[in-house]
Amino acid sequence: MAHAHPQAESIAEQLSTYTNIVITTHMNSDGDAIGSSLGLYHALRKMKKKPTVLVPTPVPDNLMFLPGADRIETVSADHAETIFDADAIVVVDVNHKARIPGISEFLDDFHGDVIVVDHHPNPEDFAHTCWIDTDAAAAALMVYRILLCLDVQIDKKCATALYTGLMTDTGAFRFPKTNSEVHTAVAHLLDCGAVPHEIHEALYDRNPIERVYLLALALQGMEVYHNGELCIMVVSQDMMNKTETLRDHTEGFVQYTLGIDGVKMGVLIVETPDGHKASFRSKGDVAANAIAAEFGGGGHLNAAGARTTLTSAAEFVQKIVELYTP
Numbered sequence: 478m479a480h481a482h483p484q485a486e487s488i489a490e491q492l493s494t495y496t497n498i499v500i501t502t503h504m505n506s507d508g509d510a511i512g513s514s515l516g517l518y519h520a521l522r523k524m525k526k527k528p529t530v531l532v533p534t535p536v537p538d539n540l541m542f543l544p545g546a547d548r549i550e551t552v553s554a555d556h557a558e559t560i561f562d563a564d565a566i567v568v569v570d571v572n573h574k575a576r577i578p579g580i581s582e583f584l585d586d587f588h589g590d591v592i593v594v595d596h597h598p599n600p601e602d603f604a605h606t607c608w609i610d611t612d613a614a615a616a617a618l619m620v621y622r623i624l625l626c627l628d629v630q631i632d633k634k635c636a637t638a639l640y641t642g643l644m645t646d647t648g649a650f651r652f653p654k655t656n657s658e659v660h661t662a663v664a665h666l667l668d669c670g671a672v673p674h675e676i677h678e679a680l681y682d683r684n685p686i687e688r689v690y691l692l693a694l695a696l697q698g699m700e701v702y703h704n705g706e707l708c709i710m711v712v713s714q715d716m717m718n719k720t721e722t723l724r725d726h727t728e729g730f731v732q733y734t735l736g737i738d739g740v741k742m743g744v745l746i747v748e749t750p751d752g753h754k755a756s757f758r759s760k761g762d763v764a765a766n767a768i769a770a771e772f773g774g775g776g777h778l779n780a781a782g783a784r785t786t787l788t789s790a791a792e793f794v795q796k797i798v799e800l801y802t803p
């Protein structure tokens with residue numbers, strides 16, 4: 478398997494020549510962003526390298542259970558020395574400078590290598606080495622491939638991080654890119670010490686009760702259109718005030734709209750300070766990104782997003798209902 482990915486091999490070769498390595502990932506980091514970063518971090522430590530993980534925005538609370546998460550720092554001007562002393566900056570799970578604010582400002586004057594390891598399409602051209610594999614279910618899978626080439630011992634900390642990346646980006650191993658390579662990697666990570674039930678529990682069974690109350694309100698107001706093909710859920714600022722929740726708490730709510738029998742497109746609309754934002758999810762070849770594009774947004778075929786300055790949720794809903802073609 479190690480030979481199936483020449484880019485993994487050449488990045489592994491590059492990494493083995495460096496000592497000081499800065500690892501970074503996208504703002505508002507998710508499980509794959511932090512999992513990939515920490516997976517690489519723990520492996521490089523095992524190799525007696527000096528890795529540092531710097532992120533644009535603080536690690537979310539629900540990922541703080543990951544071993545090493547407490548050593549991740551939010552980037553600031555104070556990190557100039559750490560960055561300029563590094564032999565390389567490895568950017569995982571992101572390929573646009575706009576998504577790594579705070580880090581991107583240093584890149585123009587950085588003399589070391591910049592390596593991008595990512596699975597998102599349309600990369601921006603800013604790295605010396607840019608490995609994009611849009612077929613990879615998670616950036617964590619790409620990091621795993623690199624580690625196989627490095628022949629480094631994957632320990633429990635590293636395995637837990639990579640498992641978390643794979644689990645979260647595949648929707649707990651059910652999204653379309655979940656293939657045999659993912660499960661083969663997972664099997665190996667379990668042998669290396671990752672404990673699935675502990676990780677699932679830490680991530681999925683620790684909802685704040687306020688979030689559940691917000692979900693209850695949102696579910697009550699959810700409506701279907703076009704003979705049950707389109708389902709729209711709205712979360713207003715008022716609902717968040719009532720339940721003492723924040724916009725972050727709506728993460729994952731959109732799945733409830735798509736989980737209904739017969740629904741082909743699910744939409745979550747959340748009120749923002751300057752209007753509303755929408756998350757679109759769809760099944761099969763129904764194009765979520767086509768509707769998102771009508772509002773200046775975009776994304777993948779089955780998962781997209783958009784923002785509007787419309788202050789009336791009802792008006793936004795109406796426009797989406799009109800745009801949807803059954």
Ligand SMILES: [Mn+2]
Nearest residue numbers: 509570616646
């Ligand atoms: Mn990812």
